[in-house]
Amino acid sequence: MTQTTTRVILSKRPEGLPSDDNFTIEKAPVPEPAEGEVVVATKYISLDPAMRGWMRDAPSYVPPVGIGEVMRAGGVGEVIASRHPKFSVGDHVNGLLGVQTVACVPGDGLHAVDPSLAPLSAYLGVLGMPGITAYFGLLEVGALAEGDTVLVSGAAGAVGSIVGQIAKIKGARAVGIAGGPDKCRHLVDELGFDAAIDYKNEDVAARIKATCPDRVNVYFDNVGGEILNAALTRLATGARVVICGAISQYNNLEEVKGPSNYMTLLVRRARMEGFIVFDYAERYGEAFRDMGGWLTTGKLRYRETVVEGIEQFTDAFAKLFSGDKLGKLVLKVSD
Amino acid sequence: MTQTTTRVILSKRPEGLPSDDNFTIEKAPVPEPAEGEVVVATKYISLDPAMRGWMRDAPSYVPPVGIGEVMRAGGVGEVIASRHPKFSVGDHVNGLLGVQTVACVPGDGLHAVDPSLAPLSAYLGVLGMPGITAYFGLLEVGALAEGDTVLVSGAAGAVGSIVGQIAKIKGARAVGIAGGPDKCRHLVDELGFDAAIDYKNEDVAARIKATCPDRVNVYFDNVGGEILNAALTRLATGARVVICGAISQYNNLEEVKGPSNYMTLLVRRARMEGFIVFDYAERYGEAFRDMGGWLTTGKLRYRETVVEGIEQFTDAFAKLFSGDKLGKLVLKVSD
Numbered sequence: 221m222t223q224t225t226t227r228v229i230l231s232k233r234p235e236g237l238p239s240d241d242n243f244t245i246e247k248a249p250v251p252e253p254a255e256g257e258v259v260v261a262t263k264y265i266s267l268d269p270a271m272r273g274w275m276r277d278a279p280s281y282v283p284p285v286g287i288g289e290v291m292r293a294g295g296v297g298e299v300i301a302s303r304h305p306k307f308s309v310g311d312h313v314n315g316l317l318g319v320q321t322v323a324c325v326p327g328d329g330l331h332a333v334d335p336s337l338a339p340l341s342a343y344l345g346v347l348g349m350p351g352i353t354a355y356f357g358l359l360e361v362g363a364l365a366e367g368d369t370v371l372v373s374g375a376a377g378a379v380g381s382i383v384g385q386i387a388k389i390k391g392a393r394a395v396g397i398a399g400g401p402d403k404c405r406h407l408v409d410e411l412g413f414d415a416a417i418d419y420k421n422e423d424v425a426a427r428i429k430a431t432c433p434d435r436v437n438v439y440f441d442n443v444g445g446e447i448l449n450a451a452l453t454r455l456a457t458g459a460r461v462v463i464c465g466a467i468s469q470y471n472n473l474e475e476v477k478g479p480s481n482y483m484t485l486l487v488r489r490a491r492m493e494g495f496i497v498f499d500y501a502e503r504y505g506e507a508f509r510d511m512g513g514w515l516t517t518g519k520l521r522y523r524e525t526v527v528e529g530i531e532q533f534t535d536a537f538a539k540l541f542s543g544d545k546l547g548k549l550v551l552k553v554s555d
Numbered sequence: 556m557t558q559t560t561t562r563v564i565l566s567k568r569p570e571g572l573p574s575d576d577n578f579t580i581e582k583a584p585v586p587e588p589a590e591g592e593v594v595v596a597t598k599y600i601s602l603d604p605a606m607r608g609w610m611r612d613a614p615s616y617v618p619p620v621g622i623g624e625v626m627r628a629g630g631v632g633e634v635i636a637s638r639h640p641k642f643s644v645g646d647h648v649n650g651l652l653g654v655q656t657v658a659c660v661p662g663d664g665l666h667a668v669d670p671s672l673a674p675l676s677a678y679l680g681v682l683g684m685p686g687i688t689a690y691f692g693l694l695e696v697g698a699l700a701e702g703d704t705v706l707v708s709g710a711a712g713a714v715g716s717i718v719g720q721i722a723k724i725k726g727a728r729a730v731g732i733a734g735g736p737d738k739c740r741h742l743v744d745e746l747g748f749d750a751a752i753d754y755k756n757e758d759v760a761a762r763i764k765a766t767c768p769d770r771v772n773v774y775f776d777n778v779g780g781e782i783l784n785a786a787l788t789r790l791a792t793g794a795r796v797v798i799c800g801a802i803s804q805y806n807n808l809e810e811v812k813g814p815s816n817y818m819t820l821l822v823r824r825a826r827m828e829g830f831i832v833f834d835y836a837e838r839y840g841e842a843f844r845d846m847g848g849w850l851t852t853g854k855l856r857y858r859e860t861v862v863e864g865i866e867q868f869t870d871a872f873a874k875l876f877s878g879d880k881l882g883k884l885v886l887k888v889s890d
Contacts, residue, residue, distance in 0.1 A: 280822050449813070463821050478784070478813030486798050486829030487615050494821030 223250035223259065223300070227290045227320035228533050234275055237471045237541060240534050242275070243291065250322045258327040259301035262317050265530070265551040266294035266344040267537050268378075269442075272470040281496050290318040291533075294349060295553075296333060296340045297323070307332070314343045319533055321553050338515065345548030346522040347511060350378035353464060353497045355507040358383050359390070361495045362438040362462045366391035369432050371451055374442030375416065376403035378548035379464060382511075383440045384413045385520050392438075395431045397424065397447060399543045406546065411521060425450040438462065444469045445477050452481040461485075461492040471541060523547030558585035558594065558635070562625045562655035563868050569610055572806045572876060575869050577610070578626065585657045593662040594636035597652050600865070600886040601629035601679040602872050603713075604777075607805040616831050625653040626868075629684060630888075631668060631675045632658070642667070649678045654868055656888050673850065680883030681857040682846060685713035688799060688832045690842040693718050694725070696830045697773040697797045701726035704767050706786055709777030710751065711738035713859075713883035714799060717846075718775045719748045720855050727773075730766045732759065732782060734878045741881065746856060760785040773797065779804045780812050787816040796820075796827035806876060858882030 226247050234242045253259050274285050274292050285292050295317030299307050304327025307313060315330040317323040333343045345351060357379075358364050370387035374380040375396025384394035384407065396407040397417045404416035415431035417424055424447055428436070435456035441448050444466025452461070469476045485492060500507075514520035525545035527536035530553050539545040561582050569577045588594050609620050609627050620627050630652035634642050639662025642648060650665040652658040668678045680686060692714075693699050705722035709715040710731025719729035719742065731742040732752045739751035750766040752759055759782055763771070770791035776783050779801025787796070804811045820827060835842075849855035860880035862871035865888050874880040 444818070463818070465821075466818055469818075476815040476818065478815035478817055480811040480813035482813055482817070482827070483779070483798070483801055483804075483811065483829070485827060486800075486831065489828075489830050489834060491826050491828035492817070492820060493824075493826035494818070495824050496821065499824060 223322050224248070225250045225320045225322035226530055227318065228530065230275060230285045230287060230289060230291050233277055233287070234471075236473050237538060238272070238275060238534060243534060245531055245533075251324050253301055253303045253324055255303050256326055256328065257324055258299055258304050258307050258313070258330060260295075260297040260313055260317055260323045260325065260330075261300050262295045262297040262321055262323060262553045263555075264296050264341045264344055265317070265319055265533075265553055266348065267540060267549045267551055268294070268349070269465050269467045269470060269540055271537070272540075281498070290320055292316060293319045294344060295323070296343050297553075302327065304328070312340060314348065319530065319551075321530055337512070341524055341526070341548070341550050341552075342522070344550055345378050345524055346382060346515065346520065347508060349497060350548060351382055351511050352500065352504055352507040354379045354382035354386060355511065356497060356500045356503070357462050357464050357495060358386050358438065358440060360500070361493050362440060362460045364390055364392060364438055368392040368437035369395065369434055369456070370438045370440065371395045371397070371428065371432060371436045371454075372440040372442070373397040373447050373451070374465070374467060375407055375413070376546055377442060380440070380442055381407070381411055381522065381547055382520070385411055385514075387438075388412050388414075389514060389519055393432075395428075397443075403546065406523070419447060425453060428454045435459070440464060441466070443467050444479075449479045449481050452479055452484045455484055455488040455490045457488050457490070459488055459490040461490065463492060463494040467541065525549045526552050528552045558657050559583070560585045560655045560657035561865055562653065563865065565610060565620045565622060565624060565626050568612055568622070569806075571808050572873060573607070573610060573869060578869060580866055580868075586659050588636055588638045588659055590638050591661055591663065592659055593634055593639050593642050593648070593665060595630075595632040595648055595652055595658045595660065595665075596635050597630045597632040597656050597658060597888045598890075599631050599676045599679055600652070600654055600868075600888055601683065602875060602884045602886055603629070603684070604800050604802045604805060604875055606872070607875075616833070625655055627651060628654045629679060630658070631678050632888075637662065639663070647675060649683065654865065654886075656865055672847070676859055676861070676883070676885050676887075677857070679885055680713050680859055681717060681850065681855065682843060684832060685883060686717055686846050687835065687839055687842040689714045689717035689721060690846060691832060691835045691838070692797050692799050692830060693721050693773065693775060695835070696828050697775060697795045699725055699727060699773055703727040703772035704730065704769055704791070705773045705775065706730045706732070706763065706767060706771045706789075707775040707777070708732040708782050708786070709800070709802060710742055710748070711881055712777060715775070715777055716742070716746055716857065716882055717855070720746055720849075722773075723747050723749075724849060724854055728767075730763075732778075738881065741858075754782060760788060763789045770794070775799060776801070778802050779814075784814045784816050787814055787819045790819055790823040790825045792823050792825075794823055794825040796825065798827060798829040802876065860884045861887050863887045
């Protein structure tokens with residue numbers, strides 16, 4: 221019996237915020253798996269800021285998605301056919317399934333996940349790329365030390381919310397920057413941040429000064445733009461600025477705004493460093509072991525925003541940029 | 556007998572390029588040295604881009620020069636009176652003497668120099684702050700490795716010219732960015748750089764691409780602005796960007812231009828790091844030993860531009876920004 225997949229194709233590269241004009245949704249038969257391939261019924265699709273970069277025809281750490289190709293995305297699902305020795309029908313897997321309801325993909329790119337240990341969607345968030353991005357970004361690139369003050373932007377998002385919590389677990393202070401009073405309350409009251417800054421309603425520079433009296437040892441940046449610039453002015457000597465993303469700039473139609481205060485790196489003998497979490501692939505096990513333990517003991521909490529239906533892809537994706545979501549944003553494709 | 560000093564006082568903070576309006580030149584009696592102080596007859600005054608920062612009323616790694624105070628500057632001279640046990644009349648010393656012909660200063664801030672080993676002015680350049688800035692900036696902050704491609708801006712200047720030569724000594728490729736064909740020829744023909752880029756007459760981005768086919772492992776930045784931005788686009792994976800200065804921005808009347816291409820730090824897993832050479836004070840000996848050896852064996856060459864007369868201070872200082880000089884710029888005060 222031939223399976224049918226509903227898939228979202230990149231039909232035109234976006235300028236600015238992607239809209240329905242940039243994608244077509246089509247139905248297509250799922251091919252029979254070749255040797256080494258696995259057919260997966262998608263349950264949840266991950267919506268990540270990095271996907272905006274993949275839509276751009278520019279050199280980066282991975283090739284852009286081609287026009288006419290299925291939009292690239294991480295996902296979790298259930299194996300419904302397999303010609304790969306590691307996977308059997310009924311297994312649950314995580315990998316680059318693309319924005320489609322059924323995926324026929326090489327098994328070598330998939331990882332088995334256990335739905336009895338955590339909800340499937342958690343493998344796209346706290347136990348997935350956002351979680352390990354927070355983990356290695358803060359601990360390795362940020363070289364976190366006990367007693368540090370950690371400032372994180374996009375703090376109510378999938379990565380930022382974990383950065384702040386790991387900081388607390390490791391004996392640092394955590395201050396988060398997020399949009400709106402609800403998110404700020406969530407950071408402090410539910411996630412245990414020491415303070416939160418509402419960039420939509422407060423003077424960010426003044427609030428960083430007030431909430432980080434000993435200056436900032438690690439600034440974990442997910443947003444770029446004026447918030448990065450403000451954070452740079454309050455770096456401590458020897459500070460580390462972790463460049464994880466720049467969501468404020470991804471849909472910019474003009475030139476990206478560079479951090480005009482970058483010379484504080486000199487005055488403060490500080491460094492600004494970028495990273496790609498894939499470079500830590502051999503050490504993912506460490507992160508999953510620690511994060512799993514913290515989840516079990518309740519030290520680490522997470523929230524997610526679930527949008528239902530693959531045809532909602534464009535609207536759901538836009539929530540990453542409008543901020544109209546909390547924690548990890550996922551698209552639910554099937555039960 | 557009371558000595559008289561001619562001294563340059565900061566009378567008004569400059570906006571943009573400093574001019575004679577910002578300084579007054581006055582004669583004053585030299586005080587009798589107190590216990591621990593030394594009176595020095597200045598021979599050469601160092602003119603450095605960092606001095607522009609010291610004229611600004613903004614927090615930095617040292618306090619600003621106050622209005623009405625002698626302009627801060629490094630210098631070398633001869634001891635003419637001493638109440639410090641380490642220094643005797645006739646000794647030659649290096650330290651923050653200020654822009655004045657005779658300085659009465661604490662002896663603890665001075666270092667003895669030997670005019671029989673190198674010309675006195677060399678202790679302000681290759682054997683002074685510019686030399687050790689190049690040395691620790693390239694080898695420590697830049698973490699130079701054999702086979703690296705090193706790109707340096709301000710390459711015909713006091714620091715940049717040494718950066719490129721140390722790169723060559725250590726088995727790396729050196730490419731310099733400088734203003735005008737004469738400086739570029741000097742870099743390649745006299746200092747042994749592999750290639751030079753004339754930012755005044757060439758397309759910098761295109762020339763970086765052409766001269767650094769394996770991309771850039773270390774970019775040593777003295778200038779900031781558009782050249783920094785161009786260099787960022789050609790970083791190699793794991794590259795180090797050493798922030799030493801931003802001379803293109805120091806006299807800016809508008810907001811500093813931040814590097815809009817900073818997100819290449821993420822794509823290339825690269826870091827951008829600032830430093831202050833004073834932090835390496837305990838290791839200066841290493842640098843002076845290596846640099847002295849390279850000078851003796853002719854592996855390291857230097858040039859200087861000498862302006863005569865303390866009353867020429869403002870005009871001479873302006874040459875740092877106009878580029879109308881080669882190598883280390885010094886003001887000669889007396890024979």
